[in-house]
Amino acid sequence: MADTFRLNGKDVEFKPGQTILEAARERGVEIPTLCHLKKATPTGACRICLVEVTGSRNLVSSCSTPVVEGMVVLTDTERVHRTRKMIVELMLGSGRHDCMVCEANGNCRLQDLAYRYGIAEPRFQPAETPYPVEDENPFIVRDFSRCVLCGRCVQACNEVVVNRAISQGYRGSKSKIVTGGDEPYHRSECVFCGQCVEVCPVGALTEKKARGKARDWETEKVRTTCPYCGVGCQLRLHVKDGKIVKVTAVEEAEPNKGRLCVKGRFGYDFIYSEDRLKTPLIRENGGFREASWEEALDLVASRFREIIARYGPDAVAGVSCARSFNEDSYQMQKLFRAVIGTNNIDHCART
Amino acid sequence: MFFVIGSNMTEAHPVAATFVKDAVLRGARLILVDPRRTGLADFADLHVPIRVGSDVAFLNGVMNVLVTENLYDRAYVESCTVGFEELKNKVLEYPPERAAEISGVDAGTIRAVARRVASVKPAMLMYTLGITEHICGVNNVLSCANLQMLLGNVGFECGGVNPLRGQNNVQGACDMGALPNVFPGYQRVDNPQARARFEAAWGVEKLPEKPGLMIPGMIDGLVSGKVRAFYVFGENLANTEPDIRHVEHCLASAEFLVCQDIFPTETTRFAHVILPAAAWSENEGTFTSSERRVNRARSVSVPPGQARPNWWIFKEIAKRMGHSWESNSAREIWDNEVSRLAPSFAGIRYARLRGDGLQWPVPDEKHRGTSYLHKDGCFTCGLGVLKPVDWIPPAEVPDEEYPLVLSTGRRLYHYHTRTQTGRSEGLNDLLSEETADISRADAEALGVAHGERIRVRSRRGEVVVRANVTPRVPPGLVWMAFHFREACANWLTNPAYDPLTQTAEYKACAVRIERVT
Ligand code: SF4
Ligand code: SF4
Ligand code: SF4
Numbered sequence: 067m068a069d070t071f072r073l074n075g076k077d078v079e080f081k082p083g084q085t086i087l088e089a090a091r092e093r094g095v096e097i098p099t100l101c102h103l104k105k106a107t108p109t110g111a112c113r114i115c116l117v118e119v120t121g122s123r124n125l126v127s128s129c130s131t132p133v134v135e136g137m138v139v140l141t142d143t144e145r146v147h148r149t150r151k152m153i154v155e156l157m158l159g160s161g162r163h164d165c166m167v168c169e170a171n172g173n174c175r176l177q178d179l180a181y182r183y184g185i186a187e188p189r190f191q192p193a194e195t196p197y198p199v200e201d202e203n204p205f206i207v208r209d210f211s212r213c214v215l216c217g218r219c220v221q222a223c224n225e226v227v228v229n230r231a232i233s234q235g236y237r238g239s240k241s242k243i244v245t246g247g248d249e250p251y252h253r254s255e256c257v258f259c260g261q262c263v264e265v266c267p268v269g270a271l272t273e274k275k276a277r278g279k280a281r282d283w284e285t286e287k288v289r290t291t292c293p294y295c296g297v298g299c300q301l302r303l304h305v306k307d308g309k310i311v312k313v314t315a316v317e318e319a320e321p322n323k324g325r326l327c328v329k330g331r332f333g334y335d336f337i338y339s340e341d342r343l344k345t346p347l348i349r350e351n352g353g354f355r356e357a358s359w360e361e362a363l364d365l366v367a368s369r370f371r372e373i374i375a376r377y378g379p380d381a382v383a384g385v386s387c388a389r390s391f392n393e394d395s396y397q398m399q400k401l402f403r404a405v406i407g408t409n410n411i412d413h414c415a416r417t
Numbered sequence: 418m419f420f421v422i423g424s425n426m427t428e429a430h431p432v433a434a435t436f437v438k439d440a441v442l443r444g445a446r447l448i449l450v451d452p453r454r455t456g457l458a459d460f461a462d463l464h465v466p467i468r469v470g471s472d473v474a475f476l477n478g479v480m481n482v483l484v485t486e487n488l489y490d491r492a493y494v495e496s497c498t499v500g501f502e503e504l505k506n507k508v509l510e511y512p513p514e515r516a517a518e519i520s521g522v523d524a525g526t527i528r529a530v531a532r533r534v535a536s537v538k539p540a541m542l543m544y545t546l547g548i549t550e551h552i553c554g555v556n557n558v559l560s561c562a563n564l565q566m567l568l569g570n571v572g573f574e575c576g577g578v579n580p581l582r583g584q585n586n587v588q589g590a591c592d593m594g595a596l597p598n599v600f601p602g603y604q605r606v607d608n609p610q611a612r613a614r615f616e617a618a619w620g621v622e623k624l625p626e627k628p629g630l631m632i633p634g635m636i637d638g639l640v641s642g643k644v645r646a647f648y649v650f651g652e653n654l655a656n657t658e659p660d661i662r663h664v665e666h667c668l669a670s671a672e673f674l675v676c677q678d679i680f681p682t683e684t685t686r687f688a689h690v691i692l693p694a695a696a697w698s699e700n701e702g703t704f705t706s707s708e709r710r711v712n713r714a715r716s717v718s719v720p721p722g723q724a725r726p727n728w729w730i731f732k733e734i735a736k737r738m739g740h741s742w743e744s745n746s747a748r749e750i751w752d753n754e755v756s757r758l759a760p761s762f763a764g765i766r767y768a769r770l771r772g773d774g775l776q777w778p779v780p781d782e783k784h785r786g787t788s789y790l791h792k793d794g795c796f797t798c799g800l801g802v803l804k805p806v807d808w809i810p811p812a813e814v815p816d817e818e819y820p821l822v823l824s825t826g827r828r829l830y831h832y833h834t835r836t837q838t839g840r841s842e843g844l845n846d847l848l849s850e851e852t853a854d855i856s857r858a859d860a861e862a863l864g865v866a867h868g869e870r871i872r873v874r875s876r877r878g879e880v881v882v883r884a885n886v887t888p889r890v891p892p893g894l895v896w897m898a899f900h901f902r903e904a905c906a907n908w909l910t911n912p913a914y915d916p917l918t919q920t921a922e923y924k925a926c927a928v929r930i931e932r933v934t
């Protein structure tokens with residue numbers, strides 16, 4: 067017999083060790099969360115995932131409470147919703163949540179909750195945050211006035227990517243997510259993997275290079291593979307008008323399971339550099355002049371033919387690119403073997 | 418249990434490193450073997466700072482202990498491998514005391530390493546270029562394999578010998594036969610059946626059977642006249658090959674040099690024709706990661722100006738040389754050629770490359786991919802062969818004139834010669850110049866302060882660079898990268914190669930440091 071508990075009036079099974087949240091989600095019962103980060107130790111920081119458990123006087127946070135046999139859980143009561151609404155109002159009052167100018171507009175858990183609970187007017191006067199925005203570093207904007215202190219960034223940094231760069235600092239109304247010594251990111255242990263940005267549920271941590279470029283709903287999301295190292299991380303390109311505005315990780319994807327490093331996340335805009343080669347070039351009088359494809363390709367083919375005729379095919383050699391596609395390397399070795407007639411084809415296979 | 422050797426994972430493969438660190442937090446053991454105290458050392462149970470280039474001696478010493486203390490997996494060795502007696506005799510020549518003398522770590526540590534790796538099963542061995550970029554690179558790899566087979570760790574999930582491939586598609590370029598001795602799918606060019614198969618598929622009468630030149634041979638051939646025309650696709654050889662001065666002399670000697678790239682580079686300066694290529698995200702194709710996972714890279718932007726996909730450029734040249742190729746997109750190339758010609762990819766089709774892609778071998782369209790090779794110790798070519806190897810010192814060792822060892826690699830914020838990362842906004846802000854990383858002891862002995870400009874000189878050349886005095890580097894070692902042209906380590910590195918793979922010894926040469934006055 068599997069273990070069961072009572073969820074909104076129905077007896078359902080659960081696996082030993084599961085939290086109420088996990089067991090409920092498995093049954094398709096939706097419970098909102100904010101601070102909960104999969105695979106990290108639950109902190110119970112935000113309390114938005116509160117549910118009623120019969121026999122317990124207070125509401126309990128479902129993300130950090132394990133189910134026990136026979137437990138009676140209610141997720142959808144007046145009391146639950148009233149309390150959640152209050153929590154959202156307090157959060158909205160804890161800082162500056164002017165969605166109109168926020169980068170996270172349209173992709174913000176707090177905004178979703180405010181919408182869901184129909185909170186139009188702030189019930190509490192927004193508090194002034196004692197900390198200015200930190201955007202001295204090249205990649206990440208830290209807007210403390212939007213931070214709800216959920217602690218997800220701290221967990222991601224310490225428990226997921228294990229870079230141990232940030233932690234909860236100060237106390238009470240002075241609470242702040244800090245680096246060692248409360249320095250800006252670029253003067254800390256931070257390695258700019260951006261995992262904290264990836265998990266921030268609000269607009270407190272955002273990508274600097276994407277600032278003002280696009281609203282979340284305006285971008286098309288395209289999955290692709292990172293162009294740098296051999297790990298092969300899966301990226302999600304956020305594209306507006308044929309241009310990448312930012313890169314995030316594909317959650318749950320193999321091999322990176324939602325993680326990226328600084329190159330994969332922030333090293334995408336080289337393709338838009340003005341330095342790109344845009345036309346074929348032919349050497350002339352010690353310099354280069356622009357040429358058409360016809361002319362350049364004819365020249366390459368005719369010089370190859372001449373050299374093959376004079377010295378044989380083994381006088382031609384080629385190096386393929388370990389950064390390009392499989393199909394490109396395939397074509398190149400085929401050109402060398404089938405057309406030129408030599409096995410002089412290699413790439414930096416060993417570096 | 419992880420056994421990581423010659424891999425600065427937190428910088429070179431940061432996401433792979435996160436999984437190792439996660440596992441350590443959850444209780445996995447980590448033994449790190451590396452001359453430098455790299456980022457992962459902060460997570461290691463044991464960091465073993467062997468001398469640069471002493472890997473074989475060290476590993477033989479560890480195996481000596483496994484054999485003499487009877488810690489190896491006898492059942493596995495007997496049923497899954499051959500060559501144990503020979504290996505045993507060889508490693509018996511390396512008692513821990515001798516291995517200690519060569520590797521600079523004491524005999525007690527070597528014994529401790531052996532006992533620890535033998536105590537947990539399976540253990541996963543991971544290596545990177547610290548193993549391969551030596552004149553004895555092949556032997557280093559064989560030693561790693563020997564160790565893992567002796568421990569009975571090959572053929573299990575979380576076991577095995579796992580190279581982390583440097584570049585995103587270096588695995589793929591090998592798989593596709595961009596190598597002088599094999600067709601796509603590692604079918605050898607000197608095998609008549611393989612040739613017949615490709616001759617039929619490509620509609621040509623006779624394919625060359627003699628294996629071709631490797632990169633160092635090509636480059637030298639430009640001077641000797643053996644190679645007249647040289648086609649360089651996407652590689653910045655003038656910065657990435659050892660001994661820049663020599664390489665540039667060779668490139669300048671080319672009778673006809675074609676470069677195909679997305680940016681002008683130090684190498685394109687020598688070209689006669691430069692062909693502009695479409696970049697990542699400007700055309701479709703597939704990459705193959707370190708773990709043999711084939712997945713797609715998709716197109717979202719248009720290439721600038723006249724830039725064209727690489728496959729198209731090759732096809733157009735073939736056409737002008739009298740060959741008309743049918744496939745007209747990366748997808749057609751893969752589906753109609755690669756997957757039909759290479760049995761390991763037979764089951765991979767673009768239509769199946771959704772989500773997480775597929776790990777080859779994928780023998781047919783029903784097959785779901787292979788996540789680890791040599792399952793349960795069954796090697797693809799019969800029994801696993803234990804191959805005894807001897808230690809040899811690096812080609813150039815320190816002496817009075819050049820008393821320090823230079824070792825090179827990559828840093829977190831940049832990639833190779835910075836053609837891409839140098840042009841991605843922000844990365845230069847985080848790392849804007851090269852440094853020579855040296856130990857406090859050497860800095861003090863030379864009277865060099867942290868941040869001071871110093872001259873690093875080898876028999877090949879010299880660079881002026883800022884000193885980075887760091888506890889992560891042991892005395893006697895200088896560590897540099899090759900991201901910045903001016904202070905590129907390859908002005909200094911030694912063009913000495915592994916005889917089999919022709920991999921250069923980037924990890925060891927002799928240098929001296931002088932103050933710039
Ligand atoms: S960018 Fe990465 S290392 Fe830096 S604080 Fe965020 S999670 Fe930590
Ligand atoms: S910065 Fe974002 S993730 Fe971090 S505590 Fe604040 S709201 Fe949560
Ligand atoms: S995101 Fe970083 S770790 Fe992942 S593939 Fe790209 S460069 Fe490698």
Ligand code: FES
Nearest residue numbers: 101110112113129
């Ligand atoms: S989601 Fe459960 S306490 Fe925050």
